[in-house]
Amino acid sequence: xxxxxxxxxxxxxxxxxxxxxxxxxxxxxxxxxxxxxxxxxxxxxxxxxxxxxxxxxxxxxxxxxxxxxxxxxxxxxxxxxxxxxxxxxxxxxxxxxxxxxxxxxxxxxxxxxxxxxxxxxxxxxxxxxxxxxxxxxxxxxxxxxxxxxxxxxxxxxxxxxxxxxxxxxxxxxxxxxxxxxxxxxxxxxxxxxxxxxxxxxxxxxxxxxxxxxxxxxxxxxxxxxxxxxxxxxxxxxxxxxx
Ligand SMILES: [Zn+2]
Numbered sequence: 001x002x003x004x005x006x007x008x009x010x011x012x013x014x015x016x017x018x019x020x021x022x023x024x025x026x027x028x029x030x031x032x033x034x035x036x037x038x039x040x041x042x043x044x045x046x047x048x049x050x051x052x053x054x055x056x057x058x059x060x061x062x063x064x065x066x067x068x069x070x071x072x073x074x075x076x077x078x079x080x081x082x083x084x085x086x087x088x089x090x091x092x093x094x095x096x097x098x099x100x101x102x103x104x105x106x107x108x109x110x111x112x113x114x115x116x117x118x119x120x121x122x123x124x125x126x127x128x129x130x131x132x133x134x135x136x137x138x139x140x141x142x143x144x145x146x147x148x149x150x151x152x153x154x155x156x157x158x159x160x161x162x163x164x165x166x167x168x169x170x171x172x173x174x175x176x177x178x179x180x181x182x183x184x185x186x187x188x189x190x191x192x193x194x195x196x197x198x199x200x201x202x203x204x205x206x207x208x209x210x211x212x213x214x215x216x217x218x219x220x221x222x223x224x225x226x227x228x229x230x231x232x233x234x235x236x237x238x239x240x241x242x
Contacts, residue, residue: 027152030089030214032171038210040090041201043218044083044173048199051083051178052222054187055234064114064240070140070182078231080222081184084124084142085173086201087152089214092159093207095120095146095166108206112143114181115240117163119143124176125203128185129196136195139185141203142176145242149175163242181238192226 026046033040056076065071071079098109098118109118123144128137145163148156149172156171168174176183185197200217202209209216225231 026087027154027171030087030152032089032153033211033213035090035210035213037091038208039088039093039168039170040209040212040214041086041088041168041207041216042214043199043201043216044085044087045218045220047083047085048218049082049220052080052197052220053082053178053232054078054080054224055232057234065181065238067114068112068143068182070142070184071186072188076188077186078188078190078227079184079234080128080187080197080224081178082197082199083178084176084183084199084201085150086124086144086146086168086176087173087214088168088170089152090170090210092169093146093167094160097165098163105206110143115145115242117145118166119145119163120166120206122204123201123206125200126185127198127200128187128190129198131194131196133196137185137187137190140182142182144174144176146174147242148172176242177239179236179239180242181240187224189227190224192224192229194221194223196220197222 059071059074071077096103108121112119122141124142126139130136146166146168147160148158148169152173153171159169160167196219198219202216
């Protein structure tokens, strides 16, 4: 299902200022095409790389992240976090009301108590690999609430604006920003070295992407510092709204 993996090679911790300030402008790389009425998802490779960072964060018993399995334990955890924007460069995908039993995707939704809304189970998959391709950190499947957040095509029409009626319009992107709960890979204790971050969307193949011209997988190379080295401590509130 994943065609060529999109490899954005970059040393992320040395991302230049222009990369951080850059407005997302990848629409030209993924022009909308006639995909027989089906969506075609891909990940914005520029935002993925430009927003990537490593932070430490404290987790305590009872935190949602332990319940959801996005961190491996309590205490200070080291997180490699990033933005995932799923661009739909095919036609509109209407997923609809997750609570409607007649919805064909009904069984793939579950109610996320910490978030207070329904998530699409297993939509995306986050992994950290060693350079030889073997698994370095297990990562997790990140649950999504699909909606229109960022416009990629000038004439795109925004239709899906809440988790209670989900979908991604043609030319829109569904944005999971790094301040969101779970929008990371737990790399606590990982030895210093170079690794590959891999994000796959539509990971379980729930949605038919037709011709699937654009890759469902994005990769970037990252340098992980010595675990004893200090990184930014992030104690801002985690966002659960998406
Ligand atoms: Zn949520």
